[in-house]
Amino acid sequence: MDEEKYYEFVDLYKNPDHKGKLKDFDFKTEEYSSSCGDVFTVYLKLENGKIKDATFEGNGCIISTISISKTCGDIIGKTPKEIQKMGLGEVKKIVGVDEISLSRIKCATIGLDTIKKALRNDSSE
Amino acid sequence: MVSFDVQRIREDFPILKSKVNGYPLVFLDNGATSQKPRQVIDGIKYFYENINANPMRSIHHLAEKATEAYVEAREKAAKFINASPEEIVFVKNTTEAINLVSFALPFKHGERVATTYLEHHSNILPWLKLKENGLNVDFVDIDENFDLDIDYYKEMPAETKLVTVAHESNVTGTVNDVKKICSLAHSSDTLCLVDAAQSAPHIKIDVKDMGADFLAFSGHKMLGPLGIGVLYINKNVAPKLRTFMTGGEMIKSVKINKVEYADMPSFFEAGTQNVEGAYGLGLAIDYLNNIGLNNIESYEKGLMAHLYQASKTINGIDVYSGRSKKNGAIFAFNSKTLHPHDIAYLLDKKGIAIRSGFHCAQPFIEDKLHLEGAARASMYFYNTKEEMDSFVNGLKEIQVEYG
Numbered sequence: 328m329d330e331e332k333y334y335e336f337v338d339l340y341k342n343p344d345h346k347g348k349l350k351d352f353d354f355k356t357e358e359y360s361s362s363c364g365d366v367f368t369v370y371l372k373l374e375n376g377k378i379k380d381a382t383f384e385g386n387g388c389i390i391s392t393i394s395i396s397k398t399c400g401d402i403i404g405k406t407p408k409e410i411q412k413m414g415l416g417e418v419k420k421i422v423g424v425d426e427i428s429l430s431r432i433k434c435a436t437i438g439l440d441t442i443k444k445a446l447r448n449d450s451s452e
Numbered sequence: 453m454v455s456f457d458v459q460r461i462r463e464d465f466p467i468l469k470s471k472v473n474g475y476p477l478v479f480l481d482n483g484a485t486s487q488k489p490r491q492v493i494d495g496i497k498y499f500y501e502n503i504n505a506n507p508m509r510s511i512h513h514l515a516e517k518a519t520e521a522y523v524e525a526r527e528k529a530a531k532f533i534n535a536s537p538e539e540i541v542f543v544k545n546t547t548e549a550i551n552l553v554s555f556a557l558p559f560k561h562g563e564r565v566a567t568t569y570l571e572h573h574s575n576i577l578p579w580l581k582l583k584e585n586g587l588n589v590d591f592v593d594i595d596e597n598f599d600l601d602i603d604y605y606k607e608m609p610a611e612t613k614l615v616t617v618a619h620e621s622n623v624t625g626t627v628n629d630v631k632k633i634c635s636l637a638h639s640s641d642t643l644c645l646v647d648a649a650q651s652a653p654h655i656k657i658d659v660k661d662m663g664a665d666f667l668a669f670s671g672h673k674m675l676g677p678l679g680i681g682v683l684y685i686n687k688n689v690a691p692k693l694r695t696f697m698t699g700g701e702m703i704k705s706v707k708i709n710k711v712e713y714a715d716m717p718s719f720f721e722a723g724t725q726n727v728e729g730a731y732g733l734g735l736a737i738d739y740l741n742n743i744g745l746n747n748i749e750s751y752e753k754g755l756m757a758h759l760y761q762a763s764k765t766i767n768g769i770d771v772y773s774g775r776s777k778k779n780g781a782i783f784a785f786n787s788k789t790l791h792p793h794d795i796a797y798l799l800d801k802k803g804i805a806i807r808s809g810f811h812c813a814q815p816f817i818e819d820k821l822h823l824e825g826a827a828r829a830s831m832y833f834y835n836t837k838e839e840m841d842s843f844v845n846g847l848k849e850i851q852v853e854y855g
Contacts, residue, residue: 330801333794337854341789365824386824388793434793 340389345382345399356445360437369441378402395438397421407446456751462834464489475803478839483622483830485672495735499728522727525734529682532737534658541683541720542730546649547574549668549683554578556693561586564612568592570621573812575647597775598626605636614643619651623811625773625782634663656745665689675736680729690716697722748833752781759840766847768855781831789855792827802846
């Protein structure tokens with residue numbers, strides 16, 4: 328990811344979409360990034376087998392925040408099964424970058440990982 | 453060395469000539485690991501081309517040379533901290549050293565270890581793990597300037613068997629009065645372990661004067677290769693310890709019914725050791741001795757004074773280091789608007805390498821600084837005032853553009 332892209336993200340970083348707590352949700356989970364100390368919580372609402380709404384709480388770096396915010400938007404309308412199939416490739420498309428350095432992959436995928444974990448937790452219960 | 457010629461010193465470090473993202477490298481992540489001088493890099497090559505064999509075992513010519521090299525490295529490490537060679541155990545790093553003590557010291561159910569809030573995870577987790585066996589772990593508190601509550605050591609619970617403390621914090625650079633802590637610990641018959649990972653590269657250590665029973669440091673943070681570290685164990689304490697790892701070369705006699713273990717330090721060095729690493733560490737110690745730890749300490753003091761003065765002109769940052777009674781060459785800070793990872797990323801784009809995150813000190817950063825992470829620039833004697841200016845200017849630009 329280049330510096331220009333970073334710069335482009337700064338405003339969105341300060342005021343990201345989908346941030347906040349859902350009053351009415353079906354799934355909620357927390358995930359940690361051990362190297363940087365970020366903690367995110369996601370809230371998911373399902374309707375007719377598809378994600379109706381998705382939000383997140385927590386603070387992280389620009390990459391993790393933009394990624395979780397945009398991923399919350401992207402998954403609305405998708406089924407849990409479709410979401411479980413998503414990976415780094417999809418995250419890159421959602422965020423709009425071609426390359427993410429090795430040390431920042433966790434930042435980029437923490438949003439999707441948390442969402443997947445939330446959906447898994449429920450189905451296993 | 454009469455005068456401290458930093459440009460001349462930098463000539464010894466090939467990596468410092470690198471360019472990163474089109475800028476000259478400014479390496480300010482020395483708290484994580486230091487760069488290596490030619491003398492160490494070439495020395496390791498020399499070792500494999502001229503000395504390599506398994507020491508302490510075979511009796512052929514090369515084995516003899518390898519044994520000599522290993523013994524000599526131990527003598528250098530001992531002299532470096534004013535210990536005897538039999539008090540020096542070679543380990544992988546500080547983490548292994550502290551783990552070794554946690555396994556080797558026989559704790560009874562209900563006994564206590566006093567660690568502190570300033571510690572790296574490596575001086576917290578080995579003790580927390582022993583809670584499973586009934587050990588109690590106490591955390592000595594710090595004040596608003598990150599100085600330890602020394603009074604704690606004056607009236608410790610009677611069951612406290614070990615006091616364990618960092619000589620220098622890897623987050624704030626706070627240098628603790630470990631001599632006083634060791635003396636207070638001893639006055640209540642408590643042992644004292646000093647984590648010198650951050651201090652040994654910068655401050656002259658004399659374990660006899662300090663009074664530590666155990667002292668640990670890593671070679672790679674003081675110009676040596678990765679994977680070699682030192683655990684000092686006071687010779688009066690060693691007989692009370694149990695084995696850590698068992699295997700080759702740490703025995704006198706092995707019969708199926710009776711095993712007799714070797715004396716210190718072989719007692720704790722099971723299996724073929726990192727001889728190359730020990731040899732390289734010996735060369736790193738030679739290099740440091742040649743410059744002089746006192747010269748290093750005073751040069752870095754000047755560097756930090758310059759940095760703190762210059763940093764006053766940066767808007768929108770909080771600084772966490774430099775406010776304790778004694779401080780090392782660490783500058784810990786945060787931007788009021790940007791995440792530490794973003795600061796580190798944007799500085800890297802200007803060729804400036806710093807660390808960001810928890811620094812393996814989550815209890816301190818969360819419970820005491822009330823943060824989710826911090827950025828850290830950590831200096832060494834090959835850094836220059838010009839580099840301090842580049843770092844400050846880089847931060848200023850980032851704060852203006854992104855803040």
